Amino acid sequence: MIQVTTLAxxxxxxxxxxxGFLLVIGVGLLMAGFQIMETHGKADGKPGLSYNDIVYSYYGNRSGSKLESMLNGQMKAMAPDEVRFTLIQWARDGGSIKDWSSTIKPIMDQYCVSCHGPGAALPDFSQFENLKKVAEVDDGASIGSLTRVSHIHLFGISFIFLYVGWIFAMAQYPQKWKLILISTPFAFLILDVLSWWxxxxxxxxxxxxxxxxxxxxLASTIMIFTSLVQMWWPEAKWPAHWQDKTR
Known part of the structure:
Protein backbone atom coordinates (compact mmCIF):
# COMPACT_ATOMS: atom_id res chain seq x y z
CA MET A 1 0.00 0.00 0.00
CA ILE A 2 1.20 3.52 -0.78
CA GLN A 3 2.04 5.28 2.48
CA VAL A 4 2.69 8.77 1.09
CA THR A 5 0.05 11.33 0.28
CA THR A 6 1.56 13.51 -2.45
CA LEU A 7 2.90 12.85 -5.92
CA ALA A 8 6.22 14.47 -5.12
CA GLY A 20 3.77 5.44 -18.12
CA PHE A 21 0.01 5.28 -17.66
CA LEU A 22 -0.49 9.04 -18.02
CA LEU A 23 1.71 9.26 -21.11
CA VAL A 24 -0.15 6.43 -22.81
CA ILE A 25 -3.49 8.03 -21.95
CA GLY A 26 -2.25 11.39 -23.22
CA VAL A 27 -1.21 9.89 -26.55
CA GLY A 28 -4.52 8.04 -26.65
CA LEU A 29 -6.43 11.31 -26.28
CA LEU A 30 -4.46 12.78 -29.17
CA MET A 31 -5.21 9.74 -31.33
CA ALA A 32 -8.88 10.02 -30.40
CA GLY A 33 -8.82 13.60 -31.62
CA PHE A 34 -7.28 12.58 -34.93
CA GLN A 35 -9.81 9.77 -35.28
CA ILE A 36 -12.69 12.19 -34.76
CA MET A 37 -11.25 14.48 -37.42
CA GLU A 38 -10.99 11.55 -39.84
CA THR A 39 -14.56 10.35 -39.23
CA HIS A 40 -16.99 12.99 -37.94
CA GLY A 41 -14.71 15.80 -39.10
CA LYS A 42 -15.27 14.93 -42.76
CA ALA A 43 -19.00 14.33 -42.63
CA ASP A 44 -19.75 17.60 -44.46
CA GLY A 45 -16.94 17.10 -46.97
CA LYS A 46 -14.83 19.91 -45.51
CA PRO A 47 -11.69 19.65 -43.35
CA GLY A 48 -11.99 20.26 -39.62
CA LEU A 49 -14.71 19.47 -37.12
CA SER A 50 -17.75 21.72 -37.44
CA TYR A 51 -21.32 22.03 -36.25
CA ASN A 52 -22.55 20.52 -39.53
CA ASP A 53 -20.24 17.52 -39.09
CA ILE A 54 -21.94 16.69 -35.80
CA VAL A 55 -25.41 17.22 -37.26
CA TYR A 56 -24.71 14.98 -40.25
CA SER A 57 -23.19 12.28 -38.03
CA TYR A 58 -26.12 11.99 -35.61
CA TYR A 59 -29.17 13.68 -37.17
CA GLY A 60 -28.17 12.93 -40.74
CA ASN A 61 -28.21 14.91 -43.95
CA ARG A 62 -31.83 14.31 -44.82
CA SER A 63 -31.60 16.00 -48.18
CA GLY A 64 -29.82 12.91 -49.50
CA SER A 65 -28.78 9.34 -48.72
CA LYS A 66 -26.22 8.10 -46.23
CA LEU A 67 -24.24 6.79 -49.19
CA GLU A 68 -24.12 10.28 -50.68
CA SER A 69 -23.08 11.81 -47.36
CA MET A 70 -20.23 9.33 -46.99
CA LEU A 71 -19.05 9.76 -50.58
CA ASN A 72 -19.00 13.53 -50.16
CA GLY A 73 -17.44 13.24 -46.70
CA GLN A 74 -14.91 10.85 -45.22
CA MET A 75 -14.96 8.48 -48.23
CA LYS A 76 -14.39 11.24 -50.78
CA ALA A 77 -10.76 10.30 -51.40
CA MET A 78 -11.50 6.61 -51.89
CA ALA A 79 -12.76 6.83 -55.48
CA PRO A 80 -12.50 9.15 -58.51
CA ASP A 81 -15.13 11.85 -58.89
CA GLU A 82 -16.86 10.15 -61.80
CA VAL A 83 -17.25 6.96 -59.78
CA ARG A 84 -18.65 8.84 -56.80
CA PHE A 85 -21.08 10.72 -59.03
CA THR A 86 -22.29 7.44 -60.55
CA LEU A 87 -23.01 5.99 -57.11
CA ILE A 88 -24.66 9.19 -55.88
CA GLN A 89 -26.90 9.39 -58.93
CA TRP A 90 -27.84 5.73 -58.54
CA ALA A 91 -28.88 6.39 -54.95
CA ARG A 92 -30.85 9.50 -55.95
CA ASP A 93 -32.65 7.48 -58.62
CA GLY A 94 -33.87 5.05 -55.99
CA GLY A 95 -31.07 2.48 -55.89
CA SER A 96 -32.62 0.14 -58.45
CA ILE A 97 -31.45 -3.46 -58.69
CA LYS A 98 -31.51 -3.30 -62.49
CA ASP A 99 -28.24 -1.34 -62.50
CA TRP A 100 -26.60 -3.47 -59.83
CA SER A 101 -24.90 -6.16 -61.90
CA SER A 102 -23.93 -4.03 -64.88
CA THR A 103 -22.77 -0.81 -63.19
CA ILE A 104 -22.77 -0.71 -59.40
CA LYS A 105 -21.33 -4.08 -58.41
CA PRO A 106 -18.19 -3.67 -60.57
CA ILE A 107 -17.57 -0.34 -58.83
CA MET A 108 -18.02 -1.96 -55.43
CA ASP A 109 -15.64 -4.77 -56.35
CA GLN A 110 -12.96 -2.36 -57.55
CA TYR A 111 -13.12 0.40 -54.95
CA CYS A 112 -15.03 -0.75 -51.89
CA VAL A 113 -15.02 -4.45 -51.01
CA SER A 114 -11.43 -4.46 -49.80
CA CYS A 115 -12.87 -2.86 -46.65
CA HIS A 116 -16.61 -3.42 -47.15
CA GLY A 117 -16.44 -7.08 -48.08
CA PRO A 118 -17.52 -10.45 -46.66
CA GLY A 119 -16.24 -11.05 -43.16
CA ALA A 120 -15.18 -7.44 -42.60
CA ALA A 121 -16.21 -5.44 -39.56
CA LEU A 122 -17.75 -2.82 -41.86
CA PRO A 123 -21.00 -3.40 -43.79
CA ASP A 124 -20.64 -5.86 -46.67
CA PHE A 125 -21.26 -3.86 -49.85
CA SER A 126 -20.69 -6.83 -52.11
CA GLN A 127 -24.38 -7.57 -51.49
CA PHE A 128 -27.08 -5.41 -53.05
CA GLU A 129 -29.32 -5.51 -49.98
CA ASN A 130 -26.63 -3.97 -47.77
CA LEU A 131 -25.80 -1.17 -50.18
CA LYS A 132 -29.49 -0.48 -50.73
CA LYS A 133 -29.88 0.31 -47.02
CA VAL A 134 -27.34 3.14 -47.16
CA ALA A 135 -28.78 4.42 -50.45
CA GLU A 136 -31.92 5.47 -48.60
CA VAL A 137 -32.48 8.85 -46.93
CA ASP A 138 -29.71 9.63 -44.45
CA ASP A 139 -31.34 9.85 -41.02
CA GLY A 140 -28.05 9.78 -39.13
CA ALA A 141 -26.89 7.33 -36.52
CA SER A 142 -29.16 4.39 -35.83
CA ILE A 143 -30.56 3.65 -32.39
CA GLY A 144 -28.55 0.44 -32.34
CA SER A 145 -25.26 2.18 -33.08
CA LEU A 146 -25.97 4.93 -30.55
CA THR A 147 -26.73 2.35 -27.87
CA ARG A 148 -23.55 0.40 -28.64
CA VAL A 149 -21.24 3.42 -28.74
CA SER A 150 -22.87 5.02 -25.69
CA HIS A 151 -22.30 2.09 -23.37
CA ILE A 152 -18.75 1.57 -24.67
CA HIS A 153 -17.90 5.21 -23.99
CA LEU A 154 -19.58 5.39 -20.60
CA PHE A 155 -18.05 2.16 -19.28
CA GLY A 156 -14.63 2.45 -20.91
CA ILE A 157 -13.76 6.13 -20.69
CA SER A 158 -15.06 6.48 -17.14
CA PHE A 159 -12.32 4.08 -16.00
CA ILE A 160 -9.71 6.25 -17.68
CA PHE A 161 -11.04 9.29 -15.84
CA LEU A 162 -11.12 7.29 -12.60
CA TYR A 163 -7.41 6.48 -12.73
CA VAL A 164 -6.34 9.89 -14.04
CA GLY A 165 -8.37 11.52 -11.26
CA TRP A 166 -7.04 9.13 -8.63
CA ILE A 167 -3.45 10.02 -9.52
CA PHE A 168 -4.27 13.73 -9.64
CA ALA A 169 -5.95 13.47 -6.22
CA MET A 170 -2.45 13.11 -4.76
CA ALA A 171 -1.32 16.37 -6.35
CA GLN A 172 -0.68 19.49 -4.29
CA TYR A 173 -3.35 21.75 -5.69
CA PRO A 174 -5.99 24.15 -4.32
CA GLN A 175 -8.76 21.95 -2.96
CA LYS A 176 -11.63 23.69 -4.73
CA TRP A 177 -10.03 23.44 -8.15
CA LYS A 178 -8.89 19.89 -7.52
CA LEU A 179 -12.47 18.79 -6.89
CA ILE A 180 -13.69 20.67 -9.96
CA LEU A 181 -11.05 19.12 -12.21
CA ILE A 182 -11.65 15.59 -10.94
CA SER A 183 -15.42 15.81 -11.40
CA THR A 184 -15.45 17.70 -14.71
CA PRO A 185 -14.56 14.79 -17.05
CA PHE A 186 -17.36 12.62 -15.66
CA ALA A 187 -19.93 15.40 -16.00
CA PHE A 188 -18.87 16.30 -19.52
CA LEU A 189 -18.73 12.65 -20.58
CA ILE A 190 -22.39 12.28 -19.61
CA LEU A 191 -23.17 15.54 -21.42
CA ASP A 192 -21.31 14.32 -24.51
CA VAL A 193 -23.16 11.01 -24.74
CA LEU A 194 -26.52 12.60 -23.91
CA SER A 195 -25.98 15.15 -26.68
CA TRP A 196 -25.67 12.37 -29.28
CA TRP A 197 -29.17 11.20 -28.48
CA LEU A 218 -9.32 20.09 -21.23
CA ALA A 219 -9.79 18.87 -17.66
CA SER A 220 -7.95 15.61 -18.40
CA THR A 221 -5.06 17.48 -20.01
CA ILE A 222 -4.66 19.74 -16.98
CA MET A 223 -4.69 16.77 -14.59
CA ILE A 224 -2.22 14.76 -16.66
CA PHE A 225 0.18 17.67 -17.09
CA THR A 226 0.01 18.69 -13.43
CA SER A 227 0.56 15.14 -12.21
CA LEU A 228 3.57 14.59 -14.44
CA VAL A 229 5.18 17.87 -13.43
CA GLN A 230 4.66 17.29 -9.72
CA MET A 231 6.17 13.82 -9.89
CA TRP A 232 9.36 14.87 -11.65
CA TRP A 233 9.87 18.65 -11.46
CA PRO A 234 11.52 20.19 -8.37
CA GLU A 235 8.91 21.64 -6.03
CA ALA A 236 10.80 24.93 -5.80
CA LYS A 237 10.03 25.56 -9.48
CA TRP A 238 6.29 24.91 -9.25
CA PRO A 239 3.78 27.72 -9.92
CA ALA A 240 2.85 29.64 -6.79
CA HIS A 241 -0.78 28.51 -6.73
CA TRP A 242 0.31 24.87 -6.40
CA GLN A 243 1.78 25.66 -3.02
CA ASP A 244 -1.70 25.43 -1.49
CA LYS A 245 -1.40 21.93 -0.08
CA THR A 246 -4.90 21.68 1.35
CA ARG A 247 -6.22 18.22 0.52
Whole structure:
Protein backbone atom coordinates (compact mmCIF):
# COMPACT_ATOMS: atom_id res chain seq x y z
CA MET A 1 0.00 0.00 0.00
CA ILE A 2 1.20 3.52 -0.78
CA GLN A 3 2.04 5.28 2.48
CA VAL A 4 2.69 8.77 1.09
CA THR A 5 0.05 11.33 0.28
CA THR A 6 1.56 13.51 -2.45
CA LEU A 7 2.90 12.85 -5.92
CA ALA A 8 6.22 14.47 -5.12
CA UNK A 9 6.88 11.95 -2.33
CA UNK A 10 5.96 8.82 -4.26
CA UNK A 11 8.57 6.06 -4.50
CA UNK A 12 10.34 5.98 -7.86
CA UNK A 13 8.59 2.77 -8.90
CA UNK A 14 5.15 4.36 -8.49
CA UNK A 15 6.27 7.48 -10.32
CA UNK A 16 7.42 5.38 -13.27
CA UNK A 17 4.19 3.36 -13.21
CA UNK A 18 1.93 6.42 -13.08
CA UNK A 19 4.02 8.29 -15.64
CA GLY A 20 3.77 5.44 -18.12
CA PHE A 21 0.01 5.28 -17.66
CA LEU A 22 -0.49 9.04 -18.02
CA LEU A 23 1.71 9.26 -21.11
CA VAL A 24 -0.15 6.43 -22.81
CA ILE A 25 -3.49 8.03 -21.95
CA GLY A 26 -2.25 11.39 -23.22
CA VAL A 27 -1.21 9.89 -26.55
CA GLY A 28 -4.52 8.04 -26.65
CA LEU A 29 -6.43 11.31 -26.28
CA LEU A 30 -4.46 12.78 -29.17
CA MET A 31 -5.21 9.74 -31.33
CA ALA A 32 -8.88 10.02 -30.40
CA GLY A 33 -8.82 13.60 -31.62
CA PHE A 34 -7.28 12.58 -34.93
CA GLN A 35 -9.81 9.77 -35.28
CA ILE A 36 -12.69 12.19 -34.76
CA MET A 37 -11.25 14.48 -37.42
CA GLU A 38 -10.99 11.55 -39.84
CA THR A 39 -14.56 10.35 -39.23
CA HIS A 40 -16.99 12.99 -37.94
CA GLY A 41 -14.71 15.80 -39.10
CA LYS A 42 -15.27 14.93 -42.76
CA ALA A 43 -19.00 14.33 -42.63
CA ASP A 44 -19.75 17.60 -44.46
CA GLY A 45 -16.94 17.10 -46.97
CA LYS A 46 -14.83 19.91 -45.51
CA PRO A 47 -11.69 19.65 -43.35
CA GLY A 48 -11.99 20.26 -39.62
CA LEU A 49 -14.71 19.47 -37.12
CA SER A 50 -17.75 21.72 -37.44
CA TYR A 51 -21.32 22.03 -36.25
CA ASN A 52 -22.55 20.52 -39.53
CA ASP A 53 -20.24 17.52 -39.09
CA ILE A 54 -21.94 16.69 -35.80
CA VAL A 55 -25.41 17.22 -37.26
CA TYR A 56 -24.71 14.98 -40.25
CA SER A 57 -23.19 12.28 -38.03
CA TYR A 58 -26.12 11.99 -35.61
CA TYR A 59 -29.17 13.68 -37.17
CA GLY A 60 -28.17 12.93 -40.74
CA ASN A 61 -28.21 14.91 -43.95
CA ARG A 62 -31.83 14.31 -44.82
CA SER A 63 -31.60 16.00 -48.18
CA GLY A 64 -29.82 12.91 -49.50
CA SER A 65 -28.78 9.34 -48.72
CA LYS A 66 -26.22 8.10 -46.23
CA LEU A 67 -24.24 6.79 -49.19
CA GLU A 68 -24.12 10.28 -50.68
CA SER A 69 -23.08 11.81 -47.36
CA MET A 70 -20.23 9.33 -46.99
CA LEU A 71 -19.05 9.76 -50.58
CA ASN A 72 -19.00 13.53 -50.16
CA GLY A 73 -17.44 13.24 -46.70
CA GLN A 74 -14.91 10.85 -45.22
CA MET A 75 -14.96 8.48 -48.23
CA LYS A 76 -14.39 11.24 -50.78
CA ALA A 77 -10.76 10.30 -51.40
CA MET A 78 -11.50 6.61 -51.89
CA ALA A 79 -12.76 6.83 -55.48
CA PRO A 80 -12.50 9.15 -58.51
CA ASP A 81 -15.13 11.85 -58.89
CA GLU A 82 -16.86 10.15 -61.80
CA VAL A 83 -17.25 6.96 -59.78
CA ARG A 84 -18.65 8.84 -56.80
CA PHE A 85 -21.08 10.72 -59.03
CA THR A 86 -22.29 7.44 -60.55
CA LEU A 87 -23.01 5.99 -57.11
CA ILE A 88 -24.66 9.19 -55.88
CA GLN A 89 -26.90 9.39 -58.93
CA TRP A 90 -27.84 5.73 -58.54
CA ALA A 91 -28.88 6.39 -54.95
CA ARG A 92 -30.85 9.50 -55.95
CA ASP A 93 -32.65 7.48 -58.62
CA GLY A 94 -33.87 5.05 -55.99
CA GLY A 95 -31.07 2.48 -55.89
CA SER A 96 -32.62 0.14 -58.45
CA ILE A 97 -31.45 -3.46 -58.69
CA LYS A 98 -31.51 -3.30 -62.49
CA ASP A 99 -28.24 -1.34 -62.50
CA TRP A 100 -26.60 -3.47 -59.83
CA SER A 101 -24.90 -6.16 -61.90
CA SER A 102 -23.93 -4.03 -64.88
CA THR A 103 -22.77 -0.81 -63.19
CA ILE A 104 -22.77 -0.71 -59.40
CA LYS A 105 -21.33 -4.08 -58.41
CA PRO A 106 -18.19 -3.67 -60.57
CA ILE A 107 -17.57 -0.34 -58.83
CA MET A 108 -18.02 -1.96 -55.43
CA ASP A 109 -15.64 -4.77 -56.35
CA GLN A 110 -12.96 -2.36 -57.55
CA TYR A 111 -13.12 0.40 -54.95
CA CYS A 112 -15.03 -0.75 -51.89
CA VAL A 113 -15.02 -4.45 -51.01
CA SER A 114 -11.43 -4.46 -49.80
CA CYS A 115 -12.87 -2.86 -46.65
CA HIS A 116 -16.61 -3.42 -47.15
CA GLY A 117 -16.44 -7.08 -48.08
CA PRO A 118 -17.52 -10.45 -46.66
CA GLY A 119 -16.24 -11.05 -43.16
CA ALA A 120 -15.18 -7.44 -42.60
CA ALA A 121 -16.21 -5.44 -39.56
CA LEU A 122 -17.75 -2.82 -41.86
CA PRO A 123 -21.00 -3.40 -43.79
CA ASP A 124 -20.64 -5.86 -46.67
CA PHE A 125 -21.26 -3.86 -49.85
CA SER A 126 -20.69 -6.83 -52.11
CA GLN A 127 -24.38 -7.57 -51.49
CA PHE A 128 -27.08 -5.41 -53.05
CA GLU A 129 -29.32 -5.51 -49.98
CA ASN A 130 -26.63 -3.97 -47.77
CA LEU A 131 -25.80 -1.17 -50.18
CA LYS A 132 -29.49 -0.48 -50.73
CA LYS A 133 -29.88 0.31 -47.02
CA VAL A 134 -27.34 3.14 -47.16
CA ALA A 135 -28.78 4.42 -50.45
CA GLU A 136 -31.92 5.47 -48.60
CA VAL A 137 -32.48 8.85 -46.93
CA ASP A 138 -29.71 9.63 -44.45
CA ASP A 139 -31.34 9.85 -41.02
CA GLY A 140 -28.05 9.78 -39.13
CA ALA A 141 -26.89 7.33 -36.52
CA SER A 142 -29.16 4.39 -35.83
CA ILE A 143 -30.56 3.65 -32.39
CA GLY A 144 -28.55 0.44 -32.34
CA SER A 145 -25.26 2.18 -33.08
CA LEU A 146 -25.97 4.93 -30.55
CA THR A 147 -26.73 2.35 -27.87
CA ARG A 148 -23.55 0.40 -28.64
CA VAL A 149 -21.24 3.42 -28.74
CA SER A 150 -22.87 5.02 -25.69
CA HIS A 151 -22.30 2.09 -23.37
CA ILE A 152 -18.75 1.57 -24.67
CA HIS A 153 -17.90 5.21 -23.99
CA LEU A 154 -19.58 5.39 -20.60
CA PHE A 155 -18.05 2.16 -19.28
CA GLY A 156 -14.63 2.45 -20.91
CA ILE A 157 -13.76 6.13 -20.69
CA SER A 158 -15.06 6.48 -17.14
CA PHE A 159 -12.32 4.08 -16.00
CA ILE A 160 -9.71 6.25 -17.68
CA PHE A 161 -11.04 9.29 -15.84
CA LEU A 162 -11.12 7.29 -12.60
CA TYR A 163 -7.41 6.48 -12.73
CA VAL A 164 -6.34 9.89 -14.04
CA GLY A 165 -8.37 11.52 -11.26
CA TRP A 166 -7.04 9.13 -8.63
CA ILE A 167 -3.45 10.02 -9.52
CA PHE A 168 -4.27 13.73 -9.64
CA ALA A 169 -5.95 13.47 -6.22
CA MET A 170 -2.45 13.11 -4.76
CA ALA A 171 -1.32 16.37 -6.35
CA GLN A 172 -0.68 19.49 -4.29
CA TYR A 173 -3.35 21.75 -5.69
CA PRO A 174 -5.99 24.15 -4.32
CA GLN A 175 -8.76 21.95 -2.96
CA LYS A 176 -11.63 23.69 -4.73
CA TRP A 177 -10.03 23.44 -8.15
CA LYS A 178 -8.89 19.89 -7.52
CA LEU A 179 -12.47 18.79 -6.89
CA ILE A 180 -13.69 20.67 -9.96
CA LEU A 181 -11.05 19.12 -12.21
CA ILE A 182 -11.65 15.59 -10.94
CA SER A 183 -15.42 15.81 -11.40
CA THR A 184 -15.45 17.70 -14.71
CA PRO A 185 -14.56 14.79 -17.05
CA PHE A 186 -17.36 12.62 -15.66
CA ALA A 187 -19.93 15.40 -16.00
CA PHE A 188 -18.87 16.30 -19.52
CA LEU A 189 -18.73 12.65 -20.58
CA ILE A 190 -22.39 12.28 -19.61
CA LEU A 191 -23.17 15.54 -21.42
CA ASP A 192 -21.31 14.32 -24.51
CA VAL A 193 -23.16 11.01 -24.74
CA LEU A 194 -26.52 12.60 -23.91
CA SER A 195 -25.98 15.15 -26.68
CA TRP A 196 -25.67 12.37 -29.28
CA TRP A 197 -29.17 11.20 -28.48
CA UNK A 198 -30.57 14.72 -28.39
CA UNK A 199 -28.91 15.62 -31.70
CA UNK A 200 -30.37 12.49 -33.28
CA UNK A 201 -33.79 14.15 -32.97
CA UNK A 202 -33.00 17.87 -32.61
CA UNK A 203 -29.92 19.03 -34.56
CA UNK A 204 -29.51 22.21 -32.50
CA UNK A 205 -28.08 20.09 -29.67
CA UNK A 206 -24.96 19.39 -31.76
CA UNK A 207 -23.24 22.24 -29.92
CA UNK A 208 -23.42 20.18 -26.72
CA UNK A 209 -21.41 17.41 -28.36
CA UNK A 210 -18.60 19.82 -29.14
CA UNK A 211 -18.80 21.31 -25.64
CA UNK A 212 -18.75 17.90 -23.96
CA UNK A 213 -15.68 16.68 -25.81
CA UNK A 214 -13.82 19.93 -25.22
CA UNK A 215 -14.68 19.97 -21.51
CA UNK A 216 -13.43 16.53 -20.56
CA UNK A 217 -10.39 16.81 -22.83
CA LEU A 218 -9.32 20.09 -21.23
CA ALA A 219 -9.79 18.87 -17.66
CA SER A 220 -7.95 15.61 -18.40
CA THR A 221 -5.06 17.48 -20.01
CA ILE A 222 -4.66 19.74 -16.98
CA MET A 223 -4.69 16.77 -14.59
CA ILE A 224 -2.22 14.76 -16.66
CA PHE A 225 0.18 17.67 -17.09
CA THR A 226 0.01 18.69 -13.43
CA SER A 227 0.56 15.14 -12.21
CA LEU A 228 3.57 14.59 -14.44
CA VAL A 229 5.18 17.87 -13.43
CA GLN A 230 4.66 17.29 -9.72
CA MET A 231 6.17 13.82 -9.89
CA TRP A 232 9.36 14.87 -11.65
CA TRP A 233 9.87 18.65 -11.46
CA PRO A 234 11.52 20.19 -8.37
CA GLU A 235 8.91 21.64 -6.03
CA ALA A 236 10.80 24.93 -5.80
CA LYS A 237 10.03 25.56 -9.48
CA TRP A 238 6.29 24.91 -9.25
CA PRO A 239 3.78 27.72 -9.92
CA ALA A 240 2.85 29.64 -6.79
CA HIS A 241 -0.78 28.51 -6.73
CA TRP A 242 0.31 24.87 -6.40
CA GLN A 243 1.78 25.66 -3.02
CA ASP A 244 -1.70 25.43 -1.49
CA LYS A 245 -1.40 21.93 -0.08
CA THR A 246 -4.90 21.68 1.35
CA ARG A 247 -6.22 18.22 0.52
Missing amino acids: KLPAAYKVLFT LTKYIPAFAWLTMLGGFGYS
